[in-house]
Amino acid sequence: MFLNVYEVLFKFFGPQNWWPADDRFEVCVGAILTQNTSWSNVEKAIRNLKVHGYLSPERILELDSDILKSLIRPAGFYNQKAERLKIFSRFLLESGGFESLSKLSNYSLRETLLSLKGIGKETADSILLYAFSKPIFVVDAYTKRLFYRLGLIDSEKIDYDKLRKIIEGNIPADITIYNEFHALIVRECKEFCRKKPVCENCPIVRMCRFYERKG
DNA sequence: CTCCAGGGGGCCA
């Protein structure tokens, strides 16, 4: 059933080609900056970092904190996010960069990321999937909302890792599917599922109606 | 005016 949802979304919306970024470090920066923040605001912050030549772990680490805060200000929560960007940049440099970290097992790398202040499960998994190309499914509020409305889970308050494992156990361990599925869920919820009541034009709702008629 | 974004940490029961 999870795979059916994916196929319907893919046929309706087409490939989303996430994550929108020029390199792996930009993916990580975006993952931190987009915490509880609209992507349009994140784009402004990343643009600021980029045009001033600060979009690298070395430059962010040596950059004055107040200047860093002013550059990422449009993304909100700039005090904590500036600290989080510094912590992640320091971690990346001290651990030998992406190539070195890629040698860790998926589990070890995930636990390592989660040990960093400011990197929670969703941010860690976004980095694992979109910066390290690891087959880890990214769960978010949209994922819980959508699957709850489809009746695939009992509650929207389901535990993060519990839902992640359910999904990972029900779709092939294919990076492309993991990548597109999460992006498609976000796309679907932005266009149809954002509002409280389920939108009848939602392709997923249409799919459910179709299966209800067929029995 | 209110609501909410591609969350996470800290605190407390």
Added chain:
DNA sequence: TGGCCCCATGGA
């Protein structure tokens, strides 16, 4: 563990 509150800007 689970529930709350805080963080902050900008678009709808």
